[in-house]
Structures are given as C-alpha cells and as structure tokens.
Amino acid sequence: xxxxxxxxxxxxxxxxxxxxxxxxxxxxxxxxxxxxxxxxxxxxxxxxxxxxxxxxxxxxxxxxxxxxxxxxxxxxxxxxxxxxxxxxxxxxxxxxxxxxxxxxxxxxxxxxxxxxxxxxxxxxxxxxxxxxxxxxxxxxxxxxxxxxxxxxxxxxxxxxxxxxxxxxxxxxxxxxxxxxxxxxxxxxxxxxxxxxxxxxxxxxxxxxxxxxxxxxxxxxxxxxxxxxxxxxxxxxxxxxxxxxxxxxxxxxxxxxxxxxxxxxxxxxxxxxxxxxxxxxxxxxxxxxxxxxxxxxxxxxxxxxxxxxxxxxxxxxxxxxxxxxxxxxxxxxxxxxxxxxxxxxxxxxxxxxxxxxxxxxxxxxxxxxxxxxxxxxxxxxxxxxxxxxxxxxxxxxxxxxxxxxxxxxxxxxxxxxxxxxxxxxxxxxxxxxxxxxxxxxxxxxxxxxxxxxxxxxxxxxxxxxxxxxx
Amino acid sequence: xxxxxxxxxxxxxxxxxxxxxxxxxxxxxxxxxxxxxxxxxxxxxxxxxxxxxxxxxxxxxxxxxxxxxxxxxxxxxxxxxxxxxxxxxxxxxxxxxxxxxxxxxxxxxxxxxxxxxxxxxxxxxxxxxxxxxxxxxxxxxxxxxxxxxxxxxxxxxxxxxxxxxxxxxxxxxxxxxxxxxxxxxxxxxxxxxxxxxxxxxxxxxxxxxxxxxxxxxxxxxx
Numbered sequence: 292x293x294x295x296x297x298x299x300x301x302x303x304x305x306x307x308x309x310x311x312x313x314x315x316x317x318x319x320x321x322x323x324x325x326x327x328x329x330x331x332x333x334x335x336x337x338x339x340x341x342x343x344x345x346x347x348x349x350x351x352x353x354x355x356x357x358x359x360x361x362x363x364x365x366x367x368x369x370x371x372x373x374x375x376x377x378x379x380x381x382x383x384x385x386x387x388x389x390x391x392x393x394x395x396x397x398x399x400x401x402x403x404x405x406x407x408x409x410x411x412x413x414x415x416x417x418x419x420x421x422x423x424x425x426x427x428x429x430x431x432x433x434x435x436x437x438x439x440x441x442x443x444x445x446x447x448x449x450x451x452x453x454x455x456x457x458x459x460x461x462x463x464x465x466x467x468x469x470x471x472x473x474x475x476x477x478x479x480x481x482x483x484x485x486x487x488x489x490x491x492x493x494x495x496x497x498x499x500x501x502x503x504x505x506x507x508x509x510x511x512x513x514x515x516x517x518x519x520x521x522x523x524x525x526x527x528x529x530x531x532x533x534x535x536x537x538x539x540x541x542x543x544x545x546x547x548x549x550x551x552x553x554x555x556x557x558x559x560x561x562x563x564x565x566x567x568x569x570x571x572x573x574x575x576x577x578x579x580x581x582x583x584x585x586x587x588x589x590x591x592x593x594x595x596x597x598x599x600x601x602x603x604x605x606x607x608x609x610x611x612x613x614x615x616x617x618x619x620x621x622x623x624x625x626x627x628x629x630x631x632x633x634x635x636x637x638x639x640x641x642x643x644x645x646x647x648x649x650x651x652x653x654x655x656x657x658x659x660x661x662x663x664x665x666x667x668x669x670x671x672x673x674x675x676x677x678x679x680x681x682x683x684x685x686x687x688x689x690x691x692x693x694x695x696x697x698x699x700x701x702x703x704x705x706x707x708x709x710x711x712x713x714x715x716x717x718x719x720x721x722x723x724x725x726x727x728x729x730x731x732x733x734x735x736x737x738x739x740x741x742x743x744x745x746x747x748x749x750x751x752x753x754x755x756x757x758x759x760x
Numbered sequence: 761x762x763x764x765x766x767x768x769x770x771x772x773x774x775x776x777x778x779x780x781x782x783x784x785x786x787x788x789x790x791x792x793x794x795x796x797x798x799x800x801x802x803x804x805x806x807x808x809x810x811x812x813x814x815x816x817x818x819x820x821x822x823x824x825x826x827x828x829x830x831x832x833x834x835x836x837x838x839x840x841x842x843x844x845x846x847x848x849x850x851x852x853x854x855x856x857x858x859x860x861x862x863x864x865x866x867x868x869x870x871x872x873x874x875x876x877x878x879x880x881x882x883x884x885x886x887x888x889x890x891x892x893x894x895x896x897x898x899x900x901x902x903x904x905x906x907x908x909x910x911x912x913x914x915x916x917x918x919x920x921x922x923x924x925x926x927x928x929x930x931x932x933x934x935x936x937x938x939x940x941x942x943x944x945x946x947x948x949x950x951x952x953x954x955x956x957x958x959x960x961x962x963x964x965x966x967x968x969x970x971x972x973x974x975x976x977x978x979x980x981x982x
Contacts, residue, residue, distance in 0.1 A: 309948045310941060314923030318941060320948050322959045329841070332794050342935065349960055357791070371791040415959050422840040422864055438864050439842035440871030440934070448938045450945055454921050486778045487834035490860050520837060522863045543958040551958045586778045607832060611777050702787045702839075711811065721838060723782040725805050 296563040298458055299527050300493045303433040303558070307416045309450060316454045323410060324445050325401050325419030325427075326352040329704075331375040333420070333443040334382050342447045347388040349449065351410060352379060353401035354393045357704045360667050360694035363393070369706065399670020399696040402426040402640045406510065407672045409539025413528035413555040418445050423640050423720065425517045429509035430536070431528035431558055433493075436517060456522055457567040459492040460560075463500035467574045470754045472650070472737035473508035474642060474718070476500070476572075477515040478580040482590040484570060490520035492568070495560060500574035501526060506535040507646035514641045515720050518587040528555045581627060581750055582722045582735040584615035589722070591627060593740065593752045599623035618724055619732050620712075627750055630734070633713040635664035635745040636727070637691075637738055639701040642718035643669025647738040648677050651718075652685040654742035654753065660690035664745040665707070667699040691745065703728050716744035761873045763931030764903050767854050769827025771899040773888035774817055779831065780838035781865060790843045798843060799850035818851075822896030826851075830887045830899075831858035836865035845872050855901045857908060857918065859884055870924045873931060875903060877918035883908075886916070903929055 309318040326333075330352075337344070344350055357372035359365075367373040376393060383390035389410075391397055397404055402423060405411045413431030417424060420442045427434035437451065445451055463476055481488070494516050501509070509526050516524030526532075533552055536542045543551040578592040589612070591598065600612035600623065616623065621630065637643075637651050648668060666686050668674035674696055677683060683693045700707040701719040703726075709715045711730025718741045719726075722733040734750060743751040789801040807816050817823065829848070835858050836844055845868045848856075855875040869876045879887075890910050891897060900909040901918075903925060909915045920928075927934070938945075952959060 306952075309944050312923060314921065314926060316921075316923040318938065318944075320945070320952070329790060331791070332842075335793060340935065369791075375791055410961070412958060414956075420840065422838065436840050436864050438840050438845070438868035438871070440868060444871075444934050444938065447935045448945065449949075450938060450941075452923070452934075452938070454923055486837055487860055490834065490863060518838075520834060520860075520863060541961040547958055551956075554956070586780075588778070607775065607777055702782075704787050704791075721780070721782065723780045723838060725786055726780075726782045729786070729805050729809065730811050 296561050296565065298560040298564045298566070299431070299495060299525055299558055300433065300456070300458060303414055303416060306414065307433070316452050318450050319416055319453050321418045321445050321449050321451055322349060322415040323417045324350045324449070325405065325417060325421065325424060326350060326442065327356050327401055327420060328354050328372070328375050328379055329356050330420040330439070330442055331379055333439050333446060334379065336443045337446050340447070344386050344388065344446050346449045347386045349389070350446065351389040351401070351405060352383050353391040353404050354398065355400045356698045356702070358393050358398070358697040359705050360697050360699045360707055363695055367393070372704070396671055399672065400640045400643060400698055402510070402514070403643060403669035403673065406430060406506070407539065407670060409536055409542035412536065412542065412551070413532060414558050418451050422517045423514050425521060425524045426510050426514040426640055428513040428523055428525040429506060430532055431525060431555065433523055433525065435523050456493045457491055459489055459494045459521070459568045459570065460566040461494055461496050462498035462569070462571045463496065463574045464498045464571055465573050465575045466500055466503060467577060470739070471577055471579060472739060473504055473511040474737035475577050475580040476574065477512040478582065478587065478590040478735065479577045480570070480572060481515065481519045481587045483572065484519055486519060486586045486588040488519045489516065492521055494521040494524045496524065496526045502529065505646060506531060507644040510644065511641055515587065518720060527559050579737065579740055579753055581740065583619065583621060583627065584612065585618055585722055585724050586615070587720070587722060587735060589615060593627050593750065595627055597621050597623050597625045597627065628752060630750045631714070631748055632662060632716045632734065632744050632750060634662050634709065634715050635660070635741050636667070636700040636715055636717040636719065637664070637741050638667030638669065638699055639719040640669065640698070641720040642738045643667060643673065645673050645676050647718065648673065648682050651738040651742040652682045654739050654746065654756070655689040655691060656685045657757065658689060658746040660745040661748040662745060664690065665692040665694055665700065667694045668696050670696045689746070700727055702726060709733070716741045716750060761931040761933070764854070764873055764875050764928040766900065766902045767827055768898055768900040769854065770823060770825055770896055771828035771830055771887070771891055772817055772823045772826045773830050773891040775830065775832040775884055775888045777832045778834045778837055781836050781841050781844040781862065782838055784836060784844040785841060785847045787839070790841050794846065797850055798846040802847035802851050820895070827854045828899050828901060829853055829856045830884060830891065831856055832884060833859050833881065835861050837862035840864040842868045845869055845874060849874060857884070857887065857901070870927055871934065873928060875901065875920070875928055877901060877908065877920060879908070879916060879918045883916045886914070890914070
C-alpha cells in the first residue's frame with residue numbers, strides 16, 4: 292500500500308480532532324485525563340464555576356506527589372497536602388472518577404500506575420496535569436502535559452485546544468554498549484540539542500536502538516523528552532508494546548484485543564513522511580552519563596571532566612554555566628568520578644520501575660552503601676513484584692532504605708528532601724536549583740550508576756566499578 | 761479574564777537562559793489555594809534565606825511595579841505548575857518578552873491573560889541593553905499591532921499564534937466557548953465509542969474502587 296506521508300502524530304491527531312477554529316487550532320478529544328493531588332485548585336475552580344466533571348470515568352486521579360514514603364500509618368503530616376488529599380478523596384468518590392487513593396493497593400506514581408493497569412494504550416490521547424505526562428508516549432499514545440487552566444477545561448469539556456506542532460524525529464541508530472542505560476541515551480540527547488532543543492515539537496523516537504528497548508526503558512526516554520522542551524514524545528507501538536500490554540486489566544480482552552492490535556499496527560510514520568527536524572545519534576557513541584550542573588542539558592560522560600564555562604558557546608551560556616558550577620560547588624577540569632556524594636535516591640517516574648530496581652540491585656548486591664541511600668518503588672505493584680524477587684532484601688542487606696511508593700525526593704513535596712549543600716546522586720529527571728530541596732545539589736544518572744555511587748560514595752563508572760576489586 | 765490590548769509599564773531585564781519553574785516557585789509553595797497571594801513566593805529561594813542572590817533584579821527599587829519581564833531562551837521550562845504564572849500575575853506582570861518559553865508555561869500564560877511575546881534573541885539583547893542603560897524605563901506592548909516600543913522611540917515586532925492572540929484580546933472564558941461545540945463533542949464521543957471501545961475502558965468494572973483487591977489478583981481473575 293503506498294504511503295501517505297503521514298506521521299504517527301498526524302494519525303492520532305486526525306482521529307481525535309473534533310473541529311478546527313479559524314486560527315487553525317484543533318479541538319482534540321481527550322480519551323484519558325491524568326490528575327494528581329496538585330490538581331486540587333482545578334476542582335475548586337470547577338465548583339466555583341458551577342460545572343461538573345464531564346467524564347469522571349475518563350478522569351484518572353492518582354495520589355503521588357505528596358504522599359509519605361514511610362510511617363504512612365501516621366497519616367500525612369503536612370496540613371496543606373493532607374487537606375488537598377482529603378478534599379480530592381471526597382470529590383473523587385462523589386463523582387465516581389477513576390481514583391487511586393493513598394491507601395489503594397495499586398497506589399503509586401500516576402504515570403507508572405497507568406501503564407501497569409493498561410490505561411495507557413496506543414493511539415489514545417492523554418492530557419495530564421504533570422509535565423512528565425510525556426512518559427505515556429512510550430506506549431504509542433499522544434500524551435500531553437498541561438497546566439491547571441487546561442486541566443479545568445478538560446474536566447469540564449473532555450477536550451483540549453491545540454495549535455499544530457512541529458515534528459522532530461530522534462533516531463538512535465545501532466545498538467547501545469554494555470552497561471549503557473536508556474537514561475544515558477536521553478541525557479545525551481538533551482546535552483546535544485539543549486534544554487530548549489525540542490520546544491514546540493512533538494518528538495518521535497525511532498531507530499534500531501529504540502526498537503531494542505524494553506517498555507520500561509522507552510518510558511524513561513519519553514519521560515525526559517520534556518527536559519529538552521518537547522511537547523510530546525512517542526514511540527510507535529510494536530511487538531514489544533503488545534507483549535507488555537496483553538492481559539493488563541484495562542487493555543482490551545479476547546476478540547477486542549485482536550481488533551485493537553490490528554489498528555495499533557497501523558499507527559506508524561510513513562516512510563515518505565517529512566519531519567520539520569531530524570536528529571540522529573549513533574547509540575554506540577553513548578556512554579554512562581551524569582549531570583554536573585543545574586539543567587538536564589549539563590550532561591557529561593562519567594569518564595569525562597567538568598567543562599570550563601569559558602568554552603560555552605556564548606557569553607550568556609558561560610555565565611549560566613558558571614552560576615551552575617558555583618551552585619553545585621564544582622570546579623572546571625575536575626574528574627566527574629572525583630565528585631563525592633552525600634546521599635542517593637533511586638525512584639521517580641523516570642526510573643522507578645521494576646527493571647530500574649533490578650539494575651540498581653544488581654550493583655547493590657556487590658557491596659554496602661557508604662552514604663544514606665533510599666529506594667522508592669514507583670508503585671505498590673512495582674514494590675510487590677520487587678519483593679517477590681527479593682530485591683528489597685538485597686537493598687536492605689546493602690544498607691539501602693526500602694520505602695513506600697510516590698514521587699518522593701524527585702521534588703520533595705512529601706518532605707523527602709535533600710538538605711542544603713548536600714549532594715545527591717539521583718535517578719530523577721531534574722537537577723534544577725532547589726528541586727530536591729533548598730540548596731540541594733543533584734546529579735542525575737541511571738539506576739545502576741546511582742547504586743554504584745552509593746557503594747563508593749563518589750560518582751562512579753559502572754563499567755569499571757569492580758576492576759580494582 | 762481581562763482582555764489584553766496594549767499595556768505600558770516598567771520592564772525588567774531578566775536575560776538568564778533556562779530559568780525553570782522550580783526557581784520561579786519552589787514546589788513547597790504550590791499547594792495553596794488560588795486566593796493566596798502568590799507574589800510572596802515568586803523566585804522565593806533566590807530572594808530569601810542565606811543562599812539568596814544579593815541585589816536580586818526584581819527587588820531593585822527601580823523595578824517596583826513592573827509589568828513586563830524581558831527573558832532569555834526557554835524561560836519557565838520544567839514543571840507544568842501554573843502557580844509560576846500565578847506568582848508573576850500576582851506581582852503585576854502582564855507581559856513577558858523572550859525568544860522562547862517552556863511549552864506548558866506558554867499556554868498557562870495565555871489562559872491567564874498574560875502575553876508571552878516571542879522575539880529574536882537579538883531583540884532581547886537590544887531591549888536588555890536599553891533597559892540597563894536607563895533602569896526603570898518603560899516599554900509599550902501592543903498586541904493588535906504585535907509591537908514592543910521603547911521609551912526612546914525604537915519599535916520591535918513580536919510573534920504570537922493567531923489563536924493565542926485572539927484569546928488574549930477577547931479575554932474569553934475558554935470553557936463557555938468550547939461548550940458552544942457541545943454537539944460536536946457528543947457526536948465525536950458517540951462515533952468513537954462505537955468504533956474503538958478500548959479507548960475508554962470502564963475503570964469501575966475492571967479494577968474499580970468497589971473491589972479494592974490487589975492488582976496482581978485482579979489480573980489473575982480476568
């Protein structure tokens with residue numbers, strides 16, 4: 292069949308376009324709306340406007356940003372967080388929303404839970420009150436992060452206005468070297484194109500290295516596409532996707548499954564399709580990578596040295612890099628592996644899935660943490676599965692703390708904070724100033740690298756970790 | 761929402777690249793109702809405490825009452841938190857001028873009646889140079905004309921999407937406007953419900969609240 296020159300975005304967009312206005316903006320139908328407790332202002336606004344949740348069953352509310360990761364029996368200590376959660380709990384039960392509360396056996400980070408229960412499916416359109424809603428593109432959904440005003444709009448209308456977007460294809464060709472993680476691929480991408488590199492773009496990830504990735508790894512790269520400014524990220528569904536989805540509670544069953552898979556196979560970008568931009572990165576060029584600064588673009592190979600701000604492209608960028616180094620307490624020319632760390636965080640919507648914990652445990656089982664390290668599974672399901680494999684015992688034996696699921700130290704809203712001036716090796720997505728706590732210094736890296744840092748107390752290269760042993 | 765046509769006001773040169781919304785408003789302040797005066801927490805940690813920047817731009821007396829912020833690339837990237845817009849809005853900022861903005865932040869601005877005007881980096885440099893020469897000077901931002909005029913008579917064009925422009929100028933209530941298309945939304949729902957049932961699973965039936973049993977068991981039962 293001859294191609295039509297369409298991208299996967301064009302196909303999903305067309306399927307959800309209700310109408311267009313004179314300015315060329317489309318009113319898109321939202322199949323699933325993702326919410327969390329930080330959305331509470333929207334529900335208050337909805338009530339103030341005298342409006343109702345138009346489609347409660349398509350409104351998926353998961354408590355994650357502020358939930359405690361230990362001593363949960365004591366309740367939620369922060370009054371503002373507690374009141375928001377209690378308010379939303381009442382609201383969700385009253386309206387019959389798809390709701391996963393703090394005590395739910397499936398509780399966890401929304402993006403992780405949505406994939407586990409099969410809510411995120413290829414070809415659907417998701418809008419979510421969280422910038423990391425891009426994560427869900429890994430399943431072939433068009434998944435857009437939105438702000439509170441748009442959330443209120445979607446609650447009331449189940450639709451979203453969107454201007455047409457530019458399209459960027461990122462091809463990771465070839466294959467990854469041993470001990471290289473999906474996290475390294477995406478950090479390398481952000482380093483190459485910059486934190487503003489994909490602004491205004493839908494990004495399709497393609498190439499042999501992407502096809503070879505597991506679903507967890509795909510979620511990691513789609514998750515962090517937003518750190519390059521991407522509006523959405525997507526990976527066309529394939530056999531890996533279908534194998535992952537089959538049998539999940541909300542995935543189609545029986546005959547419906549066969550029909551769905553047939554439709555999903557057509558969700559592809561035609562060979563003739565033209566993107567506004569193309570970026571190709573040979574995956575073999577990517578090494579284990581960490582960040583040294585206060586933007587995810589400040590990424591560098593673990594065997595490298597801290598760059599000199601003087602070598603940055605512009606005066607403005609030099610000033611920014613200089614301020615970043617000052618904040619981070621680092622000097623140009625220093626070896627990355629000479630950076631001593633104070634603590635380790637393993638978790639988040641970027642790297643809180645079972646596979647991430649397995650990768651971290653595989654390192655942890657070889658030694659003992661010399662700095663405080665906490666492991667926060669992305670969901671209760673991840674926690675149960677990890678425990679059934681004994682990963683919690685591995686972590687505990689190595690001196691890591693094993694916690695309850697939530698967003699936790701990625702942004703510290705629940706009180707899991709990094710103290711000012713302390714340095715954290717973190718599997719999260721943002722090394723912004725103060726992100727993990729006022730004055731906290733964050734080094735982003737993959738789960739195996741974070742576990743290695745816990746064992747040595749320094750940023751360490753997983754590839755050479757045991758050579759001296 | 762207050763329609764945006766033309767504003768004139770003190771402009772602040774703030775040409776730092778990649779300013780993220782965690783800097784604009786740290787996460788610990790976002791669980792407050794909209795009635796809270798969010799201006800109290802704008803750039804909180806850059807302005808308060810031992811690690812504060814001495815002489816932080818926005819605290820200089822010449823910029824008191826500013827309505828316009830001139831920003832560098834990728835302003836307000838990162839977290840979707842619309843409270844970043846609330847903090848600027850409650851401070852009195854009505855327009856931002858910069859080469860690019862975080863995508864979600866950009867839309868959040870439009871929805872709150874704040875203009876994110878897009879200009880070339882060279883225009884940001886020219887504006888910042890002019891504002892630094894005479895701190896506290898005024899810019900005039902004209903949305904219908906899509907221009908930014910300095911007090912010494914220079915005029916620069918800016919870019920904005922047609923739909924965003926119309927929305928700002930109209931000061932529309934977005935929800936009311938969308939629900940004028942209620943029949944079209946309903947028709948779309950009916951059509952897709954018939955052809956692709958899997959796009960809208962019944963959460964209740966599959967794993968609903970009424971049967972809060974462990975997920976693994978729910979899966980086995982199916």
